[in-house]
Amino acid sequence: MSTKRVHFAESETTHLLGHDHYWGGHIPEKSSFQDSKYFVLVIRSIFLLIAFIFFTGIYFLPPPSAPPGFPESPASIAIIGAGPAGIAAASTLNRLSRQKKIPINVTIYEQKHAIGGRLVLSDETQTTDVFPFNDHTQAPIEPEDLAGPSLLYSSKILSGYAKSLGWNPQFHDRREHLGIFDGKNFIFEGLRPSSAEPWMSWLGEIYRYGASIWRSVALPVGAMNKLETLPKLPNSRRFPFADIQGVVNTLNLEIETRSSAEQYLKVDGISKKYEEEVILPQVRKRLAQDIQELNALSLAIAMYDGDQGVSKAGGLIVPILEDMAFNSGADLKLGTRVNGSKPELMPSGKWVNIIRSERDTGEVEYAAYDQVIFATPDESPMDPENKLNLTGPHVEYRPRHITLFTSRRALTGSFFGHRQMMPSQIITTVIGSKADCNGIHEIAHVKNVARVLDDELVTEHLYRILSAHEISDDFLNAVLDSHEDQGADNNTVTWVYRNEIPFAYPLLYPRKTFPPLMVSDSLWHTSAIDAFANTIDTSLFMGANVAALVIQKLEDQHKYWDIEELNPN
Numbered sequence: 001m002s003t004k005r006v007h008f009a010e011s012e013t014t015h016l017l018g019h020d021h022y023w024g025g026h027i028p029e030k031s032s033f034q035d036s037k038y039f040v041l042v043i044r045s046i047f048l049l050i051a052f053i054f055f056t057g058i059y060f061l062p063p064p065s066a067p068p069g070f071p072e073s074p075a076s077i078a079i080i081g082a083g084p085a086g087i088a089a090a091s092t093l094n095r096l097s098r099q100k101k102i103p104i105n106v107t108i109y110e111q112k113h114a115i116g117g118r119l120v121l122s123d124e125t126q127t128t129d130v131f132p133f134n135d136h137t138q139a140p141i142e143p144e145d146l147a148g149p150s151l152l153y154s155s156k157i158l159s160g161y162a163k164s165l166g167w168n169p170q171f172h173d174r175r176e177h178l179g180i181f182d183g184k185n186f187i188f189e190g191l192r193p194s195s196a197e198p199w200m201s202w203l204g205e206i207y208r209y210g211a212s213i214w215r216s217v218a219l220p221v222g223a224m225n226k227l228e229t230l231p232k233l234p235n236s237r238r239f240p241f242a243d244i245q246g247v248v249n250t251l252n253l254e255i256e257t258r259s260s261a262e263q264y265l266k267v268d269g270i271s272k273k274y275e276e277e278v279i280l281p282q283v284r285k286r287l288a289q290d291i292q293e294l295n296a297l298s299l300a301i302a303m304y305d306g307d308q309g310v311s312k313a314g315g316l317i318v319p320i321l322e323d324m325a326f327n328s329g330a331d332l333k334l335g336t337r338v339n340g341s342k343p344e345l346m347p348s349g350k351w352v353n354i355i356r357s358e359r360d361t362g363e364v365e366y367a368a369y370d371q372v373i374f375a376t377p378d379e380s381p382m383d384p385e386n387k388l389n390l391t392g393p394h395v396e397y398r399p400r401h402i403t404l405f406t407s408r409r410a411l412t413g414s415f416f417g418h419r420q421m422m423p424s425q426i427i428t429t430v431i432g433s434k435a436d437c438n439g440i441h442e443i444a445h446v447k448n449v450a451r452v453l454d455d456e457l458v459t460e461h462l463y464r465i466l467s468a469h470e471i472s473d474d475f476l477n478a479v480l481d482s483h484e485d486q487g488a489d490n491n492t493v494t495w496v497y498r499n500e501i502p503f504a505y506p507l508l509y510p511r512k513t514f515p516p517l518m519v520s521d522s523l524w525h526t527s528a529i530d531a532f533a534n535t536i537d538t539s540l541f542m543g544a545n546v547a548a549l550v551i552q553k554l555e556d557q558h559k560y561w562d563i564e565e566l567n568p569n
Contacts, residue, residue: 074103075554078355078369079330080338082110083117084158084536085526086375087321088543090328091161096551104554106330107367109357111337115325116318117539118377118501119143119151121402132406132449132462133495141497143317145446146402146464150174152315154305155536157231162320165327169315176310179423180281181416187277189423193311212274217307219268220300223256227301227533230541240548244514244532247545253297257532260510261291261299281427282306285442285466287534288400288505297533298508317536335360341372343520353522371550374519375526375543377503394515395530400441400504403465405496406449407480410461415479439468443479460494470498506530517546524550 077093079086090106097104113128114120121130121141129140144151152158153171162169175196180188190205191197194217197205205213233239233250241247248257256264261283265275279299280291286302287294294302325332340356352368359365377397411422426443446462465471476493508531515528529542 074105075371076367076369077104077106077371077373077550078338078353078367079106079108079373079375080341080355081117081375082108082112082115082321082325082332082334083119083375084317084321084539085529085543085546086110086117086373087115087324087328088157088161088540089373089375089526089547090330091324092544092547093550094328094330096548100551100555102551102554106328107369108325108330108332109336109338109355110332110334113335113360114318115321115332115334116143118504119146120318121146121497121499130404130497132404133451135451138449138451141404145404145462148310149313150310151536152317152320153312154309155317155540156228157537157540158317158320159315160231161324161540162315165320165323167320167323171312171314174310174313176425177423179426180277180429181426182429185417186423187429192306192425193308195308195311209271209274209278211269212271215269216274216279216303219264219270220304223253223297223300224304226251226253226256227297230537233541234544234548240545240552241517242549243517244528247529247541248514248532256297256300257295258510258512259296261294261296264296264299265291277429279303281429281441285427287508288398288441288466288468289507294508295510301533301535333357333359336365341523343522344368351522369522371522371524371553373524373526373543373546373550375546377506377527377530395527396507397503397530398505398507399468399500399502401465401467401470402499402501403467403471403476403496404446404462405465405476406460406462406494407492408458408460408494409480409492411443411445411463411479414481440465440471441468442466470500506534508534517542517549522553 079089086108090108093104093106096102112120112122114122120143122128128136131138131140152162152169159169176192178188178190178192179186188205190201194213202213229251233241233247236250238246238250241250248254265279270279275291283289283291283294283299283302286305287298289298291299336357336359338355338357340354342354343351344354345351346368352370353372355367355369355372357365357367377395411426416422416426422445424445428440428442442465444464446464448459449462450457450459452458473493473496476496480493506527511531514531515525517524517526517528519525524546526539526542526546529538532538
């Protein structure tokens, strides 16, 4: 857009600046000019005029709506999904567009009522948080209640975002009492991280499993050291990465993504007994998959998260994501499901993506966008007839059931052998004799919750079950079975919440090729990273990476518009 400037006519200029005198007319003698009674008034007026023009004159000029070469209207960008990837994309779009002076408008669509993605639970109406006892005076269920209090500590990129926004996450040492149950007995008990184990426990584990004990601690270190350089990749010359393979190559993780987890364990000398009794239950809890299904990188992540990764706890991820979303300046549409995206040629000759969205009130809306970023797992919000029909490699997902329940009774019933001291986290093997344990990945004590009941303050236990199938009331009653001398009130399940997450975990088998990030010239997909690894940091990174690719695309269009302006014919 050209800037209009104000010019005086020549006669006006001559009058104001004394044109005749300056270019050859008579200039008064210095002494006579100083003697003029108007000297002080003239000097003061000149200074005031200069100050006025300098400090306020800029506001009289119309500010450019876009740099030269850009269209008058800002580029419109839609982000589908307000999980870590979507929020990181919005944050990066805001930062880079300001740096490069590219005008954009960003809209984030999220079908849930809150920011957070797959770790955020909703009630049956999908309009509010989940509260113990369905009591809104209670603290809501947080992602940390589902995935553990080490969630923020394990995410170095999110911690970096937090510090840039003025947060100061405080972490404290954490110990987890782990028990592995085969349906009949606890075949393994210990502390996590394993470095906190007393030496007597170490001796007992070495007697049972031999060198596999210390080899398993060292096994994931190499791969994790490589993966932990992920936050530095935006400083790489290759950033933004046009495909997942570029990320894999830069991190030097080609072998780990192509090799199977079983090969990884065999090469490192891990015994079959330790693999089946200790590593397999941890992997199933973390990824809902068996070892033979995984690549070596995913195994390393699961083993690290189950041991060294739980050494610290503290902080909440959702408030940080909310702060990032607010600072991005994006228009956030919560409770809005996108169920259609189709390209359309506008009368102006410009191609746009028409987004069809539906609010939880039933209101349907259509909007046109220049660029669309899908930050959801494999188009999960889309209606079947509106799928993107991706070709080539794609990501497949496995569901997981989450059951939360409360009881005054602790898990000390006959189901677990009348134990007096129960582990805070119980994971199971697939070789047990109790069919009830098949498909149960974890039973964990989350925290104690207090409420007033009949004018009495009552403290109850909040438990979490992760499983491959829905948990029945009979199973809940079984794990809470009491001694005969316990009253019926202590056995009662006082509240239960069940939910299935259909796209909970990507299948992370060995790969040589990865899904594309760019679906079309104006359509992007961050979830391609799920074929590589499934962590909060990988999601954040890919959200930022795709956003940088979008800005790069807009810059390329800028160059095209510049050429078009120079050569209109």
